[in-house]
Amino acid sequence: MPQINPLTKIIGLSSVLAAGFLLIVLAGAIYGNWFPVVAVIIFGFAHLPILITQHFENNYDDFMSEAAGYAIDLGRFLSSFLLTTGIAFPLILNHCHILTKVATVLTISGGLLVYGTVVTFASFFDADSEEATFEI
Amino acid sequence: MDNGRLFKFSAFKLPNSATVRAVGVYLSGALYAIGFWVMVDAAIYSKSVNASVVHVTFIDWIPAICSSFGMLIVNSIEKSRLLSSEGGFGSSSTTWQARLVLFLGFSLLAIGISGSFLVLILKFLVKNFTSFPTVGMGVSNVVSNACIMLSCITLWIVQNLEDDYSYSLAL
Numbered sequence: 001m002p003q004i005n006p007l008t009k010i011i012g013l014s015s016v017l018a019a020g021f022l023l024i025v026l027a028g029a030i031y032g033n034w035f036p037v038v039a040v041i042i043f044g045f046a047h048l049p050i051l052i053t054q055h056f057e058n059n060y061d062d063f064m065s066e067a068a069g070y071a072i073d074l075g076r077f078l079s080s081f082l083l084t085t086g087i088a089f090p091l092i093l094n095h096c097h098i099l100t101k102v103a104t105v106l107t108i109s110g111g112l113l114v115y116g117t118v119v120t121f122a123s124f125f126d127a128d129s130e131e132a133t134f135e136i
Numbered sequence: 137m138d139n140g141r142l143f144k145f146s147a148f149k150l151p152n153s154a155t156v157r158a159v160g161v162y163l164s165g166a167l168y169a170i171g172f173w174v175m176v177d178a179a180i181y182s183k184s185v186n187a188s189v190v191h192v193t194f195i196d197w198i199p200a201i202c203s204s205f206g207m208l209i210v211n212s213i214e215k216s217r218l219l220s221s222e223g224g225f226g227s228s229s230t231t232w233q234a235r236l237v238l239f240l241g242f243s244l245l246a247i248g249i250s251g252s253f254l255v256l257i258l259k260f261l262v263k264n265f266t267s268f269p270t271v272g273m274g275v276s277n278v279v280s281n282a283c284i285m286l287s288c289i290t291l292w293i294v295q296n297l298e299d300d301y302s303y304s305l306a307l
Binding site for chain 1: 158163169173176185295
Protein backbone atom coordinates (compact mmCIF):
# COMPACT_ATOMS: atom_id res chain seq x y z
CA MET A 1 0.00 0.00 0.00
CA PRO A 2 1.45 3.34 -0.97
CA GLN A 3 2.35 5.70 1.77
CA ILE A 4 -0.33 8.34 2.19
CA ASN A 5 0.37 11.68 3.70
CA PRO A 6 -1.05 11.68 7.27
CA LEU A 7 -2.66 15.05 6.66
CA THR A 8 -4.52 13.61 3.67
CA LYS A 9 -5.64 10.69 5.78
CA ILE A 10 -7.01 12.95 8.47
CA ILE A 11 -8.80 15.26 6.05
CA GLY A 12 -10.32 12.31 4.18
CA LEU A 13 -11.45 10.61 7.37
CA SER A 14 -12.97 13.75 8.79
CA SER A 15 -14.95 14.35 5.63
CA VAL A 16 -16.26 10.77 5.75
CA LEU A 17 -17.17 11.31 9.41
CA ALA A 18 -18.95 14.53 8.50
CA ALA A 19 -20.88 12.69 5.77
CA GLY A 20 -21.91 10.10 8.35
CA PHE A 21 -23.13 12.73 10.77
CA LEU A 22 -24.93 14.50 7.91
CA LEU A 23 -26.89 11.34 7.13
CA ILE A 24 -27.74 10.85 10.81
CA VAL A 25 -28.88 14.41 11.38
CA LEU A 26 -30.88 14.25 8.17
CA ALA A 27 -32.57 11.07 9.39
CA GLY A 28 -33.41 12.82 12.63
CA ALA A 29 -34.41 16.20 11.31
CA ILE A 30 -36.63 15.23 8.38
CA TYR A 31 -39.08 13.42 10.61
CA GLY A 32 -38.45 15.31 13.85
CA ASN A 33 -37.54 12.08 15.62
CA TRP A 34 -34.12 12.01 17.25
CA PHE A 35 -33.71 8.29 17.96
CA PRO A 36 -31.02 8.00 15.21
CA VAL A 37 -28.64 9.91 17.50
CA VAL A 38 -28.77 7.02 19.97
CA ALA A 39 -27.85 4.66 17.15
CA VAL A 40 -24.86 6.75 16.11
CA ILE A 41 -23.60 6.83 19.70
CA ILE A 42 -23.71 3.03 19.73
CA PHE A 43 -21.89 2.88 16.39
CA GLY A 44 -19.28 5.33 17.62
CA PHE A 45 -18.45 3.27 20.69
CA ALA A 46 -18.58 -0.11 18.94
CA HIS A 47 -14.84 -0.35 18.33
CA LEU A 48 -13.90 0.69 21.87
CA PRO A 49 -13.78 -2.81 23.49
CA ILE A 50 -11.26 -4.04 20.91
CA LEU A 51 -9.06 -1.01 21.51
CA ILE A 52 -9.15 -1.48 25.28
CA THR A 53 -8.30 -5.16 25.15
CA GLN A 54 -5.56 -4.58 22.58
CA HIS A 55 -4.06 -2.11 25.00
CA PHE A 56 -4.10 -4.80 27.67
CA GLU A 57 -2.47 -7.27 25.31
CA ASN A 58 0.27 -4.84 24.30
CA ASN A 59 1.13 -3.97 27.86
CA TYR A 60 1.15 -7.45 29.31
CA ASP A 61 2.53 -9.49 26.45
CA ASP A 62 5.70 -10.45 28.33
CA PHE A 63 3.78 -13.40 29.74
CA MET A 64 1.57 -14.30 26.80
CA SER A 65 -0.81 -16.13 29.09
CA GLU A 66 -4.20 -17.51 28.27
CA ALA A 67 -5.87 -14.67 30.13
CA ALA A 68 -4.72 -12.18 27.49
CA GLY A 69 -6.25 -14.35 24.78
CA TYR A 70 -9.51 -14.49 26.71
CA ALA A 71 -9.47 -10.71 27.12
CA ILE A 72 -9.07 -10.29 23.37
CA ASP A 73 -11.95 -12.69 22.79
CA LEU A 74 -14.10 -10.72 25.21
CA GLY A 75 -13.25 -7.48 23.43
CA ARG A 76 -14.14 -8.95 20.04
CA PHE A 77 -17.38 -10.39 21.41
CA LEU A 78 -18.46 -7.06 22.92
CA SER A 79 -17.45 -5.12 19.85
CA SER A 80 -19.38 -7.40 17.54
CA PHE A 81 -22.33 -7.22 19.93
CA LEU A 82 -22.31 -3.43 19.82
CA LEU A 83 -22.00 -3.29 16.03
CA THR A 84 -24.93 -5.67 15.58
CA THR A 85 -26.85 -3.64 18.16
CA GLY A 86 -26.26 -0.49 16.14
CA ILE A 87 -27.59 -2.15 13.00
CA ALA A 88 -30.51 -3.82 14.78
CA PHE A 89 -31.65 -0.74 16.69
CA PRO A 90 -32.99 1.24 13.69
CA LEU A 91 -34.54 -1.93 12.26
CA ILE A 92 -36.42 -2.51 15.52
CA LEU A 93 -37.61 1.09 15.60
CA ASN A 94 -38.79 0.68 12.02
CA HIS A 95 -40.60 -2.53 12.88
CA CYS A 96 -42.34 -0.79 15.78
CA HIS A 97 -43.46 2.11 13.57
CA ILE A 98 -41.26 4.68 15.33
CA LEU A 99 -38.90 5.35 12.41
CA THR A 100 -39.82 5.43 8.75
CA LYS A 101 -38.05 3.26 6.20
CA VAL A 102 -36.05 6.16 4.75
CA ALA A 103 -34.88 7.23 8.19
CA THR A 104 -33.82 3.65 8.95
CA VAL A 105 -31.73 3.39 5.79
CA LEU A 106 -30.17 6.81 6.46
CA THR A 107 -29.37 5.87 10.05
CA ILE A 108 -27.74 2.55 9.20
CA SER A 109 -25.63 3.96 6.36
CA GLY A 110 -24.56 6.96 8.41
CA GLY A 111 -23.72 4.78 11.39
CA LEU A 112 -21.66 2.41 9.25
CA LEU A 113 -19.72 5.40 7.90
CA VAL A 114 -19.01 6.57 11.44
CA TYR A 115 -17.97 3.06 12.52
CA GLY A 116 -15.72 2.69 9.48
CA THR A 117 -14.09 6.00 10.29
CA VAL A 118 -13.34 4.95 13.86
CA VAL A 119 -11.90 1.59 12.76
CA THR A 120 -9.78 3.13 10.01
CA PHE A 121 -8.53 5.86 12.31
CA ALA A 122 -7.50 3.32 14.95
CA SER A 123 -5.77 1.08 12.41
CA PHE A 124 -3.89 4.02 10.83
CA PHE A 125 -2.34 4.98 14.09
CA ASP A 126 -1.60 1.40 15.03
CA ALA A 127 0.22 0.98 11.73
CA ASP A 128 2.34 4.02 12.46
CA SER A 129 3.68 2.75 15.76
CA GLU A 130 4.42 -0.81 14.67
CA GLU A 131 4.49 -2.65 11.41
CA ALA A 132 1.26 -4.51 12.11
CA THR A 133 -1.09 -4.80 9.20
CA PHE A 134 -4.80 -4.46 9.55
CA GLU A 135 -6.21 -7.71 10.79
CA ILE A 136 -9.72 -8.73 11.57
CA MET B 137 5.62 -30.87 -0.18
CA ASP B 138 3.11 -29.69 2.29
CA ASN B 139 2.15 -32.66 4.45
CA GLY B 140 -0.44 -30.94 6.59
CA ARG B 141 -2.72 -30.30 3.70
CA LEU B 142 -6.20 -31.75 3.64
CA PHE B 143 -7.42 -31.38 0.06
CA LYS B 144 -5.72 -32.28 -3.21
CA PHE B 145 -5.96 -28.78 -4.59
CA SER B 146 -4.31 -26.06 -2.67
CA ALA B 147 -7.20 -23.76 -3.47
CA PHE B 148 -9.16 -25.32 -0.63
CA LYS B 149 -6.75 -24.23 2.01
CA LEU B 150 -8.36 -24.11 5.42
CA PRO B 151 -7.81 -20.81 7.20
CA ASN B 152 -5.48 -20.93 10.16
CA SER B 153 -6.83 -21.21 13.64
CA ALA B 154 -6.27 -17.58 14.63
CA THR B 155 -8.53 -16.37 11.83
CA VAL B 156 -11.13 -19.02 12.60
CA ARG B 157 -11.03 -18.01 16.24
CA ALA B 158 -11.50 -14.31 15.48
CA VAL B 159 -14.32 -14.92 13.02
CA GLY B 160 -16.01 -17.34 15.40
CA VAL B 161 -15.91 -14.87 18.26
CA TYR B 162 -17.28 -12.10 16.06
CA LEU B 163 -20.04 -14.42 14.83
CA SER B 164 -20.89 -15.39 18.37
CA GLY B 165 -21.22 -11.79 19.48
CA ALA B 166 -23.39 -10.94 16.52
CA LEU B 167 -25.64 -13.95 17.14
CA TYR B 168 -26.04 -13.02 20.79
CA ALA B 169 -26.95 -9.47 19.83
CA ILE B 170 -29.51 -10.74 17.33
CA GLY B 171 -31.06 -12.98 19.97
CA PHE B 172 -31.21 -10.20 22.53
CA TRP B 173 -32.66 -7.59 20.19
CA VAL B 174 -35.25 -9.95 18.70
CA MET B 175 -36.60 -10.38 22.23
CA VAL B 176 -36.51 -6.63 22.93
CA ASP B 177 -38.22 -6.08 19.58
CA ALA B 178 -41.07 -8.37 20.60
CA ALA B 179 -41.49 -6.45 23.85
CA ILE B 180 -41.52 -3.02 22.18
CA TYR B 181 -43.85 -4.29 19.47
CA SER B 182 -46.21 -5.62 22.11
CA LYS B 183 -46.24 -2.25 23.85
CA SER B 184 -46.50 0.06 20.84
CA VAL B 185 -48.32 -1.35 17.81
CA ASN B 186 -49.88 -4.52 19.14
CA ALA B 187 -53.61 -4.71 18.35
CA SER B 188 -54.36 -8.02 20.02
CA VAL B 189 -55.05 -8.83 23.68
CA VAL B 190 -51.84 -10.81 24.18
CA HIS B 191 -48.87 -8.91 25.52
CA VAL B 192 -45.28 -9.75 26.28
CA THR B 193 -44.93 -10.01 30.05
CA PHE B 194 -42.16 -11.10 32.38
CA ILE B 195 -43.01 -14.75 31.67
CA ASP B 196 -41.73 -14.34 28.11
CA TRP B 197 -38.38 -13.11 29.38
CA ILE B 198 -37.64 -16.07 31.66
CA PRO B 199 -36.34 -18.44 28.89
CA ALA B 200 -34.04 -15.75 27.50
CA ILE B 201 -32.70 -15.00 30.98
CA CYS B 202 -32.05 -18.72 31.57
CA SER B 203 -30.27 -19.03 28.24
CA SER B 204 -28.10 -16.01 28.96
CA PHE B 205 -27.07 -17.28 32.38
CA GLY B 206 -26.36 -20.70 30.88
CA MET B 207 -24.17 -19.15 28.21
CA LEU B 208 -22.31 -17.10 30.82
CA ILE B 209 -21.67 -20.19 32.95
CA VAL B 210 -20.69 -22.50 30.09
CA ASN B 211 -18.19 -20.07 28.62
CA SER B 212 -16.65 -19.05 31.94
CA ILE B 213 -15.44 -22.55 32.77
CA GLU B 214 -11.76 -23.17 32.39
CA LYS B 215 -11.77 -25.85 29.70
CA SER B 216 -8.52 -27.50 30.70
CA ARG B 217 -10.03 -28.40 34.09
CA LEU B 218 -12.55 -30.71 32.46
CA LEU B 219 -10.19 -33.20 30.91
CA SER B 220 -7.29 -33.40 33.32
CA SER B 221 -8.63 -35.75 35.96
CA GLU B 222 -5.19 -36.91 37.10
CA GLY B 223 -1.89 -35.10 37.26
CA GLY B 224 -1.26 -31.47 36.57
CA PHE B 225 -2.61 -28.74 38.73
CA GLY B 226 -6.24 -29.77 38.78
CA SER B 227 -7.10 -32.11 41.56
CA SER B 228 -10.03 -34.43 40.98
CA SER B 229 -12.33 -32.36 43.18
CA THR B 230 -11.78 -29.34 40.93
CA THR B 231 -12.59 -31.49 37.92
CA TRP B 232 -15.81 -32.63 39.52
CA GLN B 233 -16.75 -29.08 40.44
CA ALA B 234 -16.09 -28.01 36.86
CA ARG B 235 -18.24 -30.82 35.49
CA LEU B 236 -21.05 -30.02 37.90
CA VAL B 237 -21.07 -26.31 37.07
CA LEU B 238 -20.87 -27.11 33.36
CA PHE B 239 -23.84 -29.45 33.72
CA LEU B 240 -25.74 -26.62 35.41
CA GLY B 241 -24.89 -24.30 32.53
CA PHE B 242 -26.02 -26.72 29.84
CA SER B 243 -29.22 -27.41 31.80
CA LEU B 244 -29.94 -23.69 31.89
CA LEU B 245 -29.45 -23.52 28.11
CA ALA B 246 -31.78 -26.47 27.59
CA ILE B 247 -34.35 -24.91 29.93
CA GLY B 248 -34.12 -21.73 27.90
CA ILE B 249 -34.76 -23.32 24.51
CA SER B 250 -37.50 -25.64 25.75
CA GLY B 251 -39.07 -22.89 27.82
CA SER B 252 -39.36 -20.70 24.76
CA PHE B 253 -41.25 -23.45 22.94
CA LEU B 254 -43.40 -23.83 26.05
CA VAL B 255 -44.28 -20.14 26.01
CA LEU B 256 -45.04 -20.28 22.29
CA ILE B 257 -47.35 -23.27 22.68
CA LEU B 258 -49.07 -22.46 25.97
CA LYS B 259 -49.46 -18.74 25.54
CA PHE B 260 -50.18 -18.50 21.82
CA LEU B 261 -51.00 -21.73 19.99
CA VAL B 262 -53.26 -23.36 22.59
CA LYS B 263 -55.32 -20.20 22.96
CA ASN B 264 -55.84 -20.00 19.18
CA PHE B 265 -53.73 -16.93 18.52
CA THR B 266 -52.37 -18.31 15.29
CA SER B 267 -52.55 -15.37 12.91
CA PHE B 268 -49.20 -13.89 12.20
CA PRO B 269 -48.61 -10.51 13.79
CA THR B 270 -49.75 -11.91 17.12
CA VAL B 271 -47.99 -15.25 17.06
CA GLY B 272 -44.88 -13.43 15.88
CA MET B 273 -44.23 -12.44 19.48
CA GLY B 274 -44.03 -16.13 20.44
CA VAL B 275 -41.98 -17.05 17.38
CA SER B 276 -39.50 -14.29 18.15
CA ASN B 277 -39.07 -15.80 21.60
CA VAL B 278 -38.04 -19.12 20.02
CA VAL B 279 -35.78 -17.36 17.51
CA SER B 280 -34.15 -15.38 20.30
CA ASN B 281 -33.34 -18.42 22.39
CA ALA B 282 -32.11 -20.38 19.37
CA CYS B 283 -29.78 -17.52 18.49
CA ILE B 284 -28.41 -17.34 22.02
CA MET B 285 -27.82 -21.09 22.01
CA LEU B 286 -26.09 -20.96 18.61
CA SER B 287 -23.92 -18.14 19.89
CA CYS B 288 -22.95 -20.23 22.91
CA ILE B 289 -22.14 -23.25 20.72
CA THR B 290 -19.99 -21.13 18.39
CA LEU B 291 -18.06 -19.62 21.27
CA TRP B 292 -17.55 -23.04 22.87
CA ILE B 293 -16.28 -24.66 19.66
CA VAL B 294 -13.98 -21.75 18.88
CA GLN B 295 -12.45 -21.73 22.34
CA ASN B 296 -11.81 -25.45 22.20
CA LEU B 297 -9.89 -25.29 18.94
CA GLU B 298 -6.37 -26.56 19.05
CA ASP B 299 -4.45 -23.37 18.99
CA ASP B 300 -1.00 -23.54 17.57
CA TYR B 301 -1.43 -19.79 17.37
CA SER B 302 -0.70 -18.96 20.98
CA TYR B 303 2.25 -21.36 21.06
CA SER B 304 3.79 -19.75 18.00
CA LEU B 305 3.40 -16.38 19.64
CA ALA B 306 4.90 -17.60 22.89
CA LEU B 307 8.04 -18.91 21.24
